[in-house]
Amino acid sequence: MPYTPDKPITPPSADELRARIPGWGADLDPADRPSFPKECFDPGATGAHWTEPERQGDDPRRERSIEHAHLTAVYGTAQPLHGVSGAIRRYAYARYSEGRAAHWLLLVLGDRVEAFGAHVRSLFTLRPDNPITETGILAEPRLRPIASRRGRVDLRHAWIDPILVAGPWVLGGWIVVRMLRRVFVRR
């Protein structure tokens, strides 16, 4: 019991563990653990042949955290800012540090605005978003849908998931319908 000095349960001996577990104790000495100590000043260990890396560029359109002194030496160019979502995200980066909840909540808002816009835009292309193929739901019958889910704790909230996922869309649609009706009734 923890009410006395010794551990209440004695572990198996080192020999017993070594016989049962391949490699038991190979890193027993913390010095054999690669991240010990946590910080180890060794700038030559990485293969870098520069003191300060050459700069990729200084694209003024590229958003950056205001916690940075300047655009980093290397940055991703995967999906540049655009449209309304881009304006929201640019504001989040330009106005708020990473320490402010507003920064992150605006970025999440930007994500939802972009997802909605991309979905609507896709309807005017030759390859509109297809919730059947893009959610991968067609794989369900092959993947033991019932047996795989038996006994899991996530079943407890499975009922509420569709409401929380589809709810905002239904609510948004209802608001749009109400607004359109208002416009037409006024005319």
Added chain:
Amino acid sequence: MKAMVYRGPYKVRVEEKPDPRIEHPNDAIVRVELAAICGSDLHLYHGMIPDTRIGHTFGHEFIGRVEAVGSSVQTLQPGDRVMVPFNIFCGTCFFCARGLYSNCHNVNANATALGGIYGYSHTAGGFDGGQAELVRVPFADVGPTIIPEWMSDDDALMLTDAFTTGYFGAQLGDIAEGDTVVVFGAGPVGLAAARSSWLMGAGRVIVIDHLDYRLAKAREFAFAETHNFARHDDVVVLLKKLTGHLGADVAIDAVGAEADGHLTQHITSAKLKLQGGSPVALNWAIDSVRKGGNISVMGAYGPLFSAVKFGDALNKGLTLRMNQAPVKRQWPRLFEHIQAGRITPGDMITHRIPLDAIAEGYHMFSSKLDDCIKPVIVPGA
């Protein structure tokens, strides 16, 4: 090239995208041979990570062959087969110089708290990832390593993140000989953490999850004692009873943002995005470890605040350690372990999926169907 692209929460598809270009003299372009879906990719897939943009290609675990190199690349040449750590890092900033490669300050313009990660949203730098035929690899002289002849592709792939992160998680637990280690989560990182705990001299390793097939894997792969928390009213009491009412010496949270087991936490975090993650596993770790014990956090959480039981951690005198794994720092020792036959990280892989079937792959992994533990994407299949 063909690439997986994000189309909004719970939606992905394969599209033709322009081939990546050399944008910095130390860039390389790598033709992907194997990529994996990581549990943390699901946070992106579920729309939990801020600034995940439509058209983004996920994938931070991949191996492949060098296709082209920039003018300042000295150590790689076209044709080399490389494994690429999930961290993008420069090698010489304040943090890299001290071995904190995952905290590099030169690669993520969008944030200072997080380094650069392939395919992990603009919050992690805005780099497209490896679930594609080709990928841009910055700082090619620093990150990638040529895959040794004797190493299997599967082992190499698992060292790019999943196994290495688990191994690093066990190190953060500061395990002493004979310690009781409890690992929350029996996904790939939890399995690796449990397996690695023995290397560091653990006397007992307990794994907690709610999926029986993952617990079976934890017994077989990680020689762990396992418990399904869905069958117990209170996992904290269970763990106290299992440890003679002392608590574990070390607890490892290998679950992160989408921990199940508490309805209100699930709704406020996973669904309403009002928390940086559902801290159920982390709170269980705080409650079930012994006073003065160590907690290692390997689960990925978002940048927003989470309702963590900090007062309990304070009152119990706990040491909490956490970080993204500085992957390449771990490799030399892990290579030794693999070569000596102590570990076989590739044994965690359960499913192989052609790139064209990526939507089904994400759905399977996200919904935990077909006993899936670690799915691998084969772009050329």
